[in-house]
Amino acid sequence: MYRILALTAKDLRLLLRDKVGFFFTFFFPVLYATFFGFIFSGQGGDGPGIKLALVDEDRTDGSRAFIERLRAAPEVTLVLARTDGSGELTREDAVALVRRGRAAAYVVLAAGFGDRADQPFHGGPLQLETGCDPSRQAEAGMLQGILTRYVYQGMQETFADRAKLRQYLARSMVDVRQADELDPAARAALNLFLPAMDQFLANLPEGQDSLAGFQSLEIKNTDVARQRRGPKNPFEISFPQGIIWGILGCAAGFGISMVSERTKGTLVRLRMAPITPGQVLAGKALACFLTTTGVATLLLTLAAVAFQVRPGSVPLLALAVVSVSLAFVGIMMFLSVLGKTEQSAGGIGWAILTVMAMIGGGMVPLAFLPAWMATVGHVSPVKWAILAIEGAIWRGFSATEMLGPCAILLGFGALFFLIGARAFRWSESG
Amino acid sequence: MLRLDGLRKSFGSTCAVADLSLELCRGEVFGLLGPNGAGKTTTVNMVVGLLAPDAGRIAIDGGGSPAEASVRARIGVAPQALAIYEDLTGEENVAFFARLQGLSGRELTQRTAWSLDFVGLTDRRGDRAKTYSGGMKRRLNLAIAVVHDPPLLLLDEPTVGVDPQSRNAIFENIQRLQNDGRTIIYTTHYMEEAQRLCNRVGIMDHGRLLAMDTVEALIRDHGGMSVVTAENDAGLCRVETDDPVAELGRLQAAGGLRIFRLDRPDLEAVFLNLTGRSLRD
Numbered sequence: 001m002y003r004i005l006a007l008t009a010k011d012l013r014l015l016l017r018d019k020v021g022f023f024f025t026f027f028f029p030v031l032y033a034t035f036f037g038f039i040f041s042g043q044g045g046d047g048p049g050i051k052l053a054l055v056d057e058d059r060t061d062g063s064r065a066f067i068e069r070l071r072a073a074p075e076v077t078l079v080l081a082r083t084d085g086s087g088e089l090t091r092e093d094a095v096a097l098v099r100r101g102r103a104a105a106y107v108v109l110a111a112g113f114g115d116r117a118d119q120p121f122h123g124g125p126l127q128l129e130t131g132c133d134p135s136r137q138a139e140a141g142m143l144q145g146i147l148t149r150y151v152y153q154g155m156q157e158t159f160a161d162r163a164k165l166r167q168y169l170a171r172s173m174v175d176v177r178q179a180d181e182l183d184p185a186a187r188a189a190l191n192l193f194l195p196a197m198d199q200f201l202a203n204l205p206e207g208q209d210s211l212a213g214f215q216s217l218e219i220k221n222t223d224v225a226r227q228r229r230g231p232k233n234p235f236e237i238s239f240p241q242g243i244i245w246g247i248l249g250c251a252a253g254f255g256i257s258m259v260s261e262r263t264k265g266t267l268v269r270l271r272m273a274p275i276t277p278g279q280v281l282a283g284k285a286l287a288c289f290l291t292t293t294g295v296a297t298l299l300l301t302l303a304a305v306a307f308q309v310r311p312g313s314v315p316l317l318a319l320a321v322v323s324v325s326l327a328f329v330g331i332m333m334f335l336s337v338l339g340k341t342e343q344s345a346g347g348i349g350w351a352i353l354t355v356m357a358m359i360g361g362g363m364v365p366l367a368f369l370p371a372w373m374a375t376v377g378h379v380s381p382v383k384w385a386i387l388a389i390e391g392a393i394w395r396g397f398s399a400t401e402m403l404g405p406c407a408i409l410l411g412f413g414a415l416f417f418l419i420g421a422r423a424f425r426w427s428e429s430g
Numbered sequence: 431m432l433r434l435d436g437l438r439k440s441f442g443s444t445c446a447v448a449d450l451s452l453e454l455c456r457g458e459v460f461g462l463l464g465p466n467g468a469g470k471t472t473t474v475n476m477v478v479g480l481l482a483p484d485a486g487r488i489a490i491d492g493g494g495s496p497a498e499a500s501v502r503a504r505i506g507v508a509p510q511a512l513a514i515y516e517d518l519t520g521e522e523n524v525a526f527f528a529r530l531q532g533l534s535g536r537e538l539t540q541r542t543a544w545s546l547d548f549v550g551l552t553d554r555r556g557d558r559a560k561t562y563s564g565g566m567k568r569r570l571n572l573a574i575a576v577v578h579d580p581p582l583l584l585l586d587e588p589t590v591g592v593d594p595q596s597r598n599a600i601f602e603n604i605q606r607l608q609n610d611g612r613t614i615i616y617t618t619h620y621m622e623e624a625q626r627l628c629n630r631v632g633i634m635d636h637g638r639l640l641a642m643d644t645v646e647a648l649i650r651d652h653g654g655m656s657v658v659t660a661e662n663d664a665g666l667c668r669v670e671t672d673d674p675v676a677e678l679g680r681l682q683a684a685g686g687l688r689i690f691r692l693d694r695p696d697l698e699a700v701f702l703n704l705t706g707r708s709l710r711d
């Protein structure tokens with residue numbers, strides 16, 4: 001053990017002396033986490049969330065109610081008026097705003113929106129006309145989800161109010177009668193359903209306005225993550241990502257240092273020393289582990305002190321960090337067998353890590369990525385690493401929920417480590 | 431102390447070491463002399479367990495194989511290819527490898543200081559190795575080999591590029607180690623070094639040990655004759671002889687010996703005679 005510690009201490013000392021390595025391991029993650037934290041929080045006067053130019057061409061109670069709901073939505077910041085204060089946005093204004101990058105997307109509530117919104121069973125689907133900055137596809141995807149959610153929320157309110165609902169049913173029955181083009185079968189069904197529903201509402205005992213029966217049907221938009229509250233602040237997202245970058249830096253750095261031990265000849269000396277190959281690898285692995293956990297601790301401390309990031313559970317966070325570190329120790333070992341020279345190992349290593357980060361949500365949070373990418377992300381340890389860390393910080397994971405990602409991470413770590421250790425070339429030529 | 435029996439090692443079609451047998455006693459300095467590619471480094475690497483021989487046996491200290499860590503602890507190696515951490519200071523380099531040998535505490539400090547002094551790097555011990563000159567790195571490489579005071583030392587061209595003054599100091603230290611009973615294998619191209627340091631010398635070429643004996647015996651047996659070049663009344667003459675003193679007497683007697691030059695055979699000549707090639711080509 002003394003000898004393993006000597007190896008580890010040597011590696012840590014070398015890391016501290018390697019300015020580039022040190023930068024990527026410690027400073028870059030801090031920069032990343034704070035920078036993107038501020039970006040996500042839409043610093044500089046903009047509200048949080050996606051900036052959305054909204055044009056109301058409908059100007060009905062329905063459209064206004066929808067706008068009010070969006071205004072209250074934390075996910076978007078609405079721009080409704082021209083910047084010079086000369087009135088509400090027109091369609092042209094909105095398009096121009098997006099084109100100039102002043103808004104991520106625009107939405108037009110065309111004439112008839114309010115009516116449609118009030119008649120979910122009839123008259124074709126509710127249509128919102130949206131346009132989006134092509135360079136901000138991720139936000140477009142997210143926007144679609146957000147808009148759908150608030151449209152549904154409007155319907156929910158309708159369903160929850162007996163008087164409103166009966167009013168709506170009455171209007172619908174008139175509509176059905178007047179709609180000549182309606183399919184006979186659909187007309188028959190509606191003629192049966194709408195009056196029956198109205199009857200049901202009429203017979204409901206007084207005071208039961210909240211319609212307990214409907215409550216359970218309420219379309220819930222809770223996120224998959226069983227959020228108690230969701231990330232409280234954007235730093236809860238940017239810091240896990242920063243930690244990932246620090247850990248990727250460690251894995252790459254130590255992986256390259258294994259190669260450089262071989263090319264510089266020091267590996268030969270290690271092999272001549274009275275230590276086993278296992279001890280040599282263990283020393284390197286321990287140094288890598290200590291550095292990754294160190295980076296994580298540093299960032300989490302900074303997040304807590306400077307950005308009010310309060311983990312939901314500190315023990316689970318520790319478990320997550322340890323699992324993530326172990327996974328990347330394995331990946332480090334794997335990276336060390338990918339190149340003969342430091343340059344090639346570094347190049348190939350970073351290429352792999354970058355892909356892992358990209359599909360795993362280390363660059364853009366998975367929530368902003370297209371669905372197929374989130375699925376592909378399952379194969380990336382980065383995805384599970386972020387999930388585990390976020391699970392402990394704001395997703396409110398229970399211990400059992402935490403076991404899943406942690407087990408997957410340890411599996412990744414063991415697999416990569418075994419492959420790396422087996423393929424490791426101990427000498428320059430062999 | 432060290433016994434090699436029929437060692438063989440090939441790399442693909444290259445036979446690096448062919449049927450090498452050798453026995454070293456405790457306290458002996460053995461010089462392994464040979465041109466580039468003779469198989470010296472390959473031999474050293476097999477002795478220290480870096481390479482597994484294709485055939486043959488290595489017995490250290492009465493039977494131990496270098497595959498065992500405890501046996502490797504009894505060997506100190508200065509590899510031909512420098513093996514130091516450029517971003518550590520000289521002292522940190524030596525101390526790190528000393529820790530790998532299990533040294534700690536006071537002993538660690540003392541041995542580290544001792545071996546830095548051994549190679550004359552005490553003044554520069556706090557500087558990073560990458561700021562060292564080539565010769566200094568070579569000396570640091572040697573310091574690491576001796577730090578744990580191993581009974582068997584394998585020094586593979588330990589003084590390449592080291593200036594004459596430092597080299598002299600190192601030789602004196604090596605001689606002291608020998609007097610303390612350390613066994614040393616010393617590979618070199620420099621016959622002066624071999625002549626000065628080694629009790630016995632093995633001449634190696636193409637993986638084979640062509641001859642092995644004390645320096646005097648090798649020169650006597652394989653060096654050929656001395657050459658006397660002289661000028662006397664009869665003019666300039668060049669004579670090959672086994673007995674240069676007698677030859678000079680004869681020239682003197684012939685009258686008017688004005689100037690002469692005596693070329694005694696050396697290891698270079700031994701090598702030339704054994705292989706038909708020069709040692710350094």
Ligand SMILES: Nc1ncnc2c1ncn2[C@@H]1O[C@H](COP(=O)(O)OP(=O)(O)OP(=O)(O)O)[C@@H](O)[C@H]1O
Pocket residue numbers: 429430441444445446464465466467468469470471472473510
């Ligand atoms: N790893 C290797 N792979 C292939 N061939 C090798 C390897 N190591 C040594 N050889 C070959 O084995 C032979 C002996 O090499 P070795 O390094 O032992 O010579 P040496 O006597 O130490 O030479 P030098 O004086 O140049 O150090 C050479 O022909 C060399 O090309």
Ligand SMILES: [Mg+2]
Pocket residue numbers: 470471472510586
């Ligand atoms: Mg050599």
